[in-house]
Amino acid sequence: MTASLRVRDLCKSYDGVRVLDRFSVDVEPGEFVALLGPSGTGKTTLLRCLARLADPDAGEIYVGSHAMHLLSGRALRVARHEIGFVFQQFNLVRRRSALENVLTGRLADVSLWRVIAGRFPEADCRAAFAALERVGLLDYAFQRADQLSGGQQQRVAIARAIVQRSHLMLADEPVASLDPAAAESVLALLRDIAREHRMGVLCSLHQPVLAERFADRICEMRPSPG
Amino acid sequence: MGALRFTAILLAVGAFYAFCIAFADVDLWRLWKGLPRLAAWTARAWPPNFEDFSTLLQRAAETIAMASLGTTIGALIAVPLCLFAAANTTPDAVLHVAARGLLNILRGIDSFVFALLFVAAVGLGPFAGVLGIALHSAGSVAKLWSESIETVERGPVEAATMSGAGRLKIITHALLPDVLPALASSMLYIWEFNLRASTVLGIVGAGGIGQELKSSIDLLDFPRVFAILLIVLAMVTFVDQVSAMVRRHLA
Ligand SMILES: Nc1ncnc2c1ncn2[C@@H]1O[C@H](COP(=O)(O)OP(=O)(O)O)[C@@H](O)[C@H]1O
Ligand SMILES: [Mg+2]
Numbered sequence: 001m002t003a004s005l006r007v008r009d010l011c012k013s014y015d016g017v018r019v020l021d022r023f024s025v026d027v028e029p030g031e032f033v034a035l036l037g038p039s040g041t042g043k044t045t046l047l048r049c050l051a052r053l054a055d056p057d058a059g060e061i062y063v064g065s066h067a068m069h070l071l072s073g074r075a076l077r078v079a080r081h082e083i084g085f086v087f088q089q090f091n092l093v094r095r096r097s098a099l100e101n102v103l104t105g106r107l108a109d110v111s112l113w114r115v116i117a118g119r120f121p122e123a124d125c126r127a128a129f130a131a132l133e134r135v136g137l138l139d140y141a142f143q144r145a146d147q148l149s150g151g152q153q154q155r156v157a158i159a160r161a162i163v164q165r166s167h168l169m170l171a172d173e174p175v176a177s178l179d180p181a182a183a184e185s186v187l188a189l190l191r192d193i194a195r196e197h198r199m200g201v202l203c204s205l206h207q208p209v210l211a212e213r214f215a216d217r218i219c220e221m222r223p224s225p226g
Numbered sequence: 227m228g229a230l231r232f233t234a235i236l237l238a239v240g241a242f243y244a245f246c247i248a249f250a251d252v253d254l255w256r257l258w259k260g261l262p263r264l265a266a267w268t269a270r271a272w273p274p275n276f277e278d279f280s281t282l283l284q285r286a287a288e289t290i291a292m293a294s295l296g297t298t299i300g301a302l303i304a305v306p307l308c309l310f311a312a313a314n315t316t317p318d319a320v321l322h323v324a325a326r327g328l329l330n331i332l333r334g335i336d337s338f339v340f341a342l343l344f345v346a347a348v349g350l351g352p353f354a355g356v357l358g359i360a361l362h363s364a365g366s367v368a369k370l371w372s373e374s375i376e377t378v379e380r381g382p383v384e385a386a387t388m389s390g391a392g393r394l395k396i397i398t399h400a401l402l403p404d405v406l407p408a409l410a411s412s413m414l415y416i417w418e419f420n421l422r423a424s425t426v427l428g429i430v431g432a433g434g435i436g437q438e439l440k441s442s443i444d445l446l447d448f449p450r451v452f453a454i455l456l457i458v459l460a461m462v463t464f465v466d467q468v469s470a471m472v473r474r475h476l477a
Contacts, residue, residue, distance in 0.1 A: 053384055081390030091381035095403040107391035107399055115395045157385070164389060 004200025010059030037221030084161025105164035151182030275449035296359025332365025352433030
């Protein structure tokens, strides 16, 4: 079985300052890897480079069979479909319901006119409801995103990644703006989903305690010498 | 140092206004001499003459129709224009610059001027007014819209980008909902503005109540002018109220 994620010698500088210096990591399917490091060590930079929301300077990134570092345009879009991304600030569309936000994960396979009309195929809606049920938010399906608590919003964001049926989940400090109870339940959810869907999860954290409790493996990031 | 700069700024502003007053031919003495004439006209304007009220109403309706259609057509043109012009939705750097240039040109030329050209092209009447308003509004609306779109958070758009969907689907699903109230609000604002602008379009022959206004002023029929001004005021107030009400609901 191929790895969910293989990163080799990734480099990225901002304004001449090396943020990532030949960084390498592997994540196997079903494995929850915590990316641990104090703030400013390049966790966000790394995750954004992996998703190609930022462009690395050098190195190789394989997500499943996709060579992310080589792709652009349409091929990059197809490859991104394999990556679910969970952001620190949730990044839900405020004025859309939880359900519609989850359906974002199915956007690639739905025709433009259906998106404009807001009429997603029934199978997609069923998948979205199932994902909401899985994260414990079925009762909130029609609630507007900005009326949910932080923990609930992050669960919606995870449901959004579930319906995308990706092979890799990248999570950038997904619990940094949550209270301790919500943080634990979100991390437990991420870990369980990794197992259930045989999905690799790379999740950045800055609290060692949480990393030790939930991660299968910890990958420490140190400040690069600059 | 601070005082010196302050004096310099004061001098520059003073010089600017001196220049403006000289070029605008401002002459308070002439205003003073003209006041009795204005007063006499105002006195003769009472009572307002609402004779042939149905014609006035028809012209008023023409004005509202012109402003509303012009705004709508302008907004339709603005849809692609604003997506090309906003830095975060444009598909291409060259299109971005081209769209910005085009909308600045459209915005820079007043409806009045466009209407003059269209009167020459399609003849007298409100249709020329509609076209004039549409072109100018396309620029204004696209400008306001692209600015709203540029202030939107990029987070939800990035999240939708990770779905692997194309640009238009991402914009529709993840960007529009959060800016739609702002877009609707600025379109209503332009509608109000266009109604005020269309009250004078008749002066260049582009139909509406401005046509009655011009002919009444030409005939020095002040009671009639007064009646028309009252109707314009009522109309503008009405549209402002409706628009404000809708905008409150959007907020
Ligand atoms: N877009 C950017 N432009 C310039 N510098 C950046 C940018 N993004 C991150 N950096 C710099 O890269 C370093 C790592 O930042 P980041 O990846 O956000 O770390 P972390 O997520 O671990 O806190 C910081 O010094 C930050 O200032
Ligand atoms: Mg960070």
